[in-house]
Amino acid sequence: MLDPKLLRAQPETVAAQLARRGFVFDLSRFQELEARRKTLQTETEKLQAERNAGSKRIGQAKGRGEDVSPILADMDRIKAQVAANEQALNALQTEFEDFALGLPNVPHASVPDGKDEHDNVEQRRWGTPRSAAGAKDHADLGEALGLMDFAAAAKLTGARFVVLRGQLARLQRALIQFMLDVHTREHGYQELYVPYIVNAASLRGTGQLPKFGEDLFALKTEQDWRLIPTAEVPVTNLLREEIQAAEALPLKWVAHTPCFRAEAGAAGKDTKGMIRQHQFEKVELVQATLPERSHQAHEELTAHAEAILQKLELPYRVITLCTGDMGFSSAKTYDIEVWLPSQDRYREISSCSNFEDFQARRMLARYRHPETKKPELLHTLNGSGLAVGRTLVAILENYQDEGGAIAVPAALQPYLGGLERIAK
RNA sequence: GGAGAGAUGGCCGAGUGGACGAAGGCGCUCCCCUGCUAAGGGAGUAUAGGGUCAAAAGCCUUAUCGCGGGUUCGAAUCCCGCUCUCUCCGCCA
Numbered sequence: 440m441l442d443p444k445l446l447r448a449q450p451e452t453v454a455a456q457l458a459r460r461g462f463v464f465d466l467s468r469f470q471e472l473e474a475r476r477k478t479l480q481t482e483t484e485k486l487q488a489e490r491n492a493g494s495k496r497i498g499q500a501k502g503r504g505e506d507v508s509p510i511l512a513d514m515d516r517i518k519a520q521v522a523a524n525e526q527a528l529n530a531l532q533t534e535f536e537d538f539a540l541g542l543p544n545v546p547h548a549s550v551p552d553g554k555d556e557h558d559n560v561e562q563r564r565w566g567t568p569r570s571a572a573g574a575k576d577h578a579d580l581g582e583a584l585g586l587m588d589f590a591a592a593a594k595l596t597g598a599r600f601v602v603l604r605g606q607l608a609r610l611q612r613a614l615i616q617f618m619l620d621v622h623t624r625e626h627g628y629q630e631l632y633v634p635y636i637v638n639a640a641s642l643r644g645t646g647q648l649p650k651f652g653e654d655l656f657a658l659k660t661e662q663d664w665r666l667i668p669t670a671e672v673p674v675t676n677l678l679r680e681e682i683q684a685a686e687a688l689p690l691k692w693v694a695h696t697p698c699f700r701a702e703a704g705a706a707g708k709d710t711k712g713m714i715r716q717h718q719f720e721k722v723e724l725v726q727a728t729l730p731e732r733s734h735q736a737h738e739e740l741t742a743h744a745e746a747i748l749q750k751l752e753l754p755y756r757v758i759t760l761c762t763g764d765m766g767f768s769s770a771k772t773y774d775i776e777v778w779l780p781s782q783d784r785y786r787e788i789s790s791c792s793n794f795e796d797f798q799a800r801r802m803l804a805r806y807r808h809p810e811t812k813k814p815e816l817l818h819t820l821n822g823s824g825l826a827v828g829r830t831l832v833a834i835l836e837n838y839q840d841e842g843g844a845i846a847v848p849a850a851l852q853p854y855l856g857g858l859e860r861i862a863k
Numbered sequence: 864g865g866a867g868a869g870a871u872g873g874c875c876g877a878g879u880g881g882a883c884g885a886a887g888g889c890g891c892u893c894c895c896c897u898g899c900u901a902a903g904g905g906a907g908u909a910u911a912g913g914g915u916c917a918a919a920a921g922c923c924u925u926a927u928c929g930c931g932g933g934u935u936c937g938a939a940u941c942c943c944g945c946u947c948u949c950u951c952c953g954c955c956a
Contacts, residue, residue, distance in 0.1 A: 443912090480913060484925045491925090494937035498881030507936080514936040662946095682873080683912095801909085807873090812892080814910080 523758030548626025566754030
């Protein structure tokens with residue numbers, strides 16, 4: 440959520456910044472809502488103050504044993520007015536809130552302007568991509584090995600699921616262990632285990648609701664629970680309605696969870712293989728920092744995700760998403776894309792974002808300022824470190840030989856009991 | 864799933880219809896005293912909004928005692944529903 444004070448004081452500036460990302464801010468609607476709100480709220484609060492003062496007088500008069508019926512008569516009128524006004528104000532505030540919750544974050548000044556993914560800006564490349572010539576894709580490789588089974592998953596559930604067997608299932612487990620170990624031992628993150636089902640308040644906090652509910656799997660329970668689309672939701676919401684000590688910052692958390700996405704609107708996209716699934720494993724990095732530190736933390740967090748690819752010796756590049764391609768809640772996003780020989784291009788394997796205070800304001804996630812002693816909004820960040828399923832895909836494709844066997848990256852061999860090759 | 868108890872500020876804890884945004888204590892901040900330390904004295908110390916203001920301060924004001932509703936001129940306090948926590952029983956990986 441954007442700062443309502445800023446919204447009120449400089450709506451034109453906000454509109455111009457949102458226009459950078461192609462979002463049309465309805466200025467006249469905002470100003471009309473705001474004008475009504477101001478009148479109604481002022482009037483309502485005046486009535487409430489009148490009522491409070493009247494009640495107080497009744498109490499005092501009764502204490503002195505005086506007759507209170509004249510005051511009481513007056514209170515009847517105020518009571519009815521207050522009730523009517525409060526109702527109208529509530530409705531208006533709900534309308535205003537819905538409007539405000541529908542506004543995306545303002546892009547950071549350093550984010551390049553652009554319309555879509557074609558305008559993203561490459562920052563750097565690492566490693567040497569192998570040629571696409573003769574490279575099989577991961578689905579063909581996995582099925583040929585007899586260790587990756589989409590038909591079985593389709594029978595169990597439907598499209599966009601997979602069954603892994605034997606050394607491939609173990610390879611995925613090894614990847615999770617490996618990533619968690621690197622981030623906890625070398626990058627200073629605390630490992631967390633969290634619920635895979637969250638309530639609506641949590642999803643609102645990180646920005647999935649109210650706008651993107653169709654991407655989520657909802658449970659048919661009374662509680663309005665959803666499966667998490669990413670560990671970002673439960674992990675970041677640990678901060679919700681909490682005040683951190685400044686000395687405790689930055690908070691750095693890592694969690695492995697499965698992720699569940701409805702992939703509504705993705706029909707026909709990446710239909711083959713493990714690239715886009717309804718259920719996939721991910722190791723997620725989350726940080727909460729002082730506002731003035733968040734952009735440096737963003738660089739560090741991205742480097743932490745990159746370190747995994749370097750240790751696995753997988754070629755990748757880092758791009759800055761342009762204003763038009765960024766996610767709803769993000770102020771700035773780096774995507775890390777890994778080389779996939781079968782597709783002869785780089786594909787997203789991690790997305791690292793700085794949300795600044797956008798999520799924190801929704802969640803009321805704060806820290807106590809050491810000098811003013813007042814609670815201030817902190818900044819939140821997160822990034823995949825990495826998407827495990829896509830890392831598995833990248834290993835199969837980059838480490839294949841002509842016969843369809845897969846070499847195990849050196850860094851992973853200790854996690855597979857020294858296994859060097861996965862072959863038929 | 865059954866029975867019972869509870870939820871109050873950074874923490875502990877009092878408060879069962881009116882001067883309560885909330886006693887008291889702890890903690891924290893500032894000041895005084897004390898040649899260090901310890902002890903003592905005083906003052907301050909919840910959050911989110913709105914209005915006024917160029918802005919800040921200040922001032923005025925609203926809401927908040929787990930959440931939502933109700934009764935009442937007036938609710939931390941009474942009533943209803945819900946959530947969560949604890950204890951006991953049952954069940955269970």
